[in-house]
Amino acid sequence: MHRIPKNHPRYISLRIRQRMVLGLARGLAAPEGLLAHGRGEAFDYLLGEMTQPEAKRAIRAAAAALLLAERPVISVNGNAASLVPEDLVALARAIPKAVIEVNLFHRTEGRIKKIARELETFSRGKVRILGPGANARLPGLGSQRAKTFRDGMLFADVVLVPLEDGDRAEALKRAKKKVIAIDLNPMSRTARSSDITIVDNIVRAMPLLASEAKKLQNASPSRLKKIITGFDNASNLKRALRRMQGKLPGSRF
Numbered sequence: 460m461h462r463i464p465k466n467h468p469r470y471i472s473l474r475i476r477q478r479m480v481l482g483l484a485r486g487l488a489a490p491e492g493l494l495a496h497g498r499g500e501a502f503d504y505l506l507g508e509m510t511q512p513e514a515k516r517a518i519r520a521a522a523a524a525l526l527l528a529e530r531p532v533i534s535v536n537g538n539a540a541s542l543v544p545e546d547l548v549a550l551a552r553a554i555p556k557a558v559i560e561v562n563l564f565h566r567t568e569g570r571i572k573k574i575a576r577e578l579e580t581f582s583r584g585k586v587r588i589l590g591p592g593a594n595a596r597l598p599g600l601g602s603q604r605a606k607t608f609r610d611g612m613l614f615a616d617v618v619l620v621p622l623e624d625g626d627r628a629e630a631l632k633r634a635k636k637k638v639i640a641i642d643l644n645p646m647s648r649t650a651r652s653s654d655i656t657i658v659d660n661i662v663r664a665m666p667l668l669a670s671e672a673k674k675l676q677n678a679s680p681s682r683l684k685k686i687i688t689g690f691d692n693a694s695n696l697k698r699a700l701r702r703m704q705g706k707l708p709g710s711r712f
């Protein structure tokens with residue numbers, strides 16, 4: 460892999476890109492994943508490539524919702540597996556009832572197996588990982604994303620969908636689940652239809668979410684509920700969007 464000089468002004472962003480390229484080479488990511496990542500980069504640029512207060516608030520609410528859930532599921536696609544496999548497992552370990560489900564838009568059984576194997580290298584049997592062998596369908600979805608598990612997303616009450624396409628987020632909402640999204644685009648259907656949207660790069664958000672979950676692990680249910688009820692997704696999204704607009708030349712914000 461091409462060496463990027465440490466003093467390059469875009470060092471971090473270029474290193475993250477390399478993780479995606481490597482993910483593609485290793486058969487974890489879909490080629491389309493690179494394009495999706497590029498779209499994310501543009502929004503991240505407007506965020507100042509930093510976790511902003513709106514994201515921190517959403518991360519706290521997300522950790523509380525996952526800890527309160529009866530059947531929480533962490534959905535993993537090719538981009539998430541390429542960028543943050545270890546943090547996904549760390550998050551699942553911090554949420555005692557959590558299950559990881561590999562769920563792909565550009566689904567191939569080969570990629571499902573590779574992603575599950577990649578996650579297993581970090582989990583070493585400590586986390587339940589649903590990979591191949593889907594045995595259910597999520598209603599109202601035409602895409603391959605509908606393929607799921609009865610003890611995974613089908614009967615989940617809270618689902619974390621990092622880096623999502625809007626169709627599934629909407630289908631999950633119709634199925635009355637609480638949806639938590641990580642999406643750099645505050646205007647996406649995913650961002651707008653989710654209950655808790657973390658507008659941040661998954662690379663920064665996922666480790667923060669795992670450590671917040673660890674911190675709140677022993678919090679009482681009433682404290683967790685209070686954190687969730689104190690969070691307003693629509694106004695948080697508005698603030699995130701205004702922050703991005705403020706970066707544009709000639710902005711009134």
Ligand code: PTJ
Pocket residue numbers: 488489491492493494495496497498499500502536537538562563564565566622623624625641642643644647659660661662
């Ligand atoms: O692995 P698969 O087959 O499930 O496919 C995964 C992709 C990502 C290709 C698929 O879900 C897809 O096409 O997604 P979309 O519809 O392009 O949406 C991706 C969203 O994630 C966009 O709103 C991007 O702005 C956002 N995004 C991209 N990179 C990041 C991101 N959000 C957070 N962190 C990122 N690093």
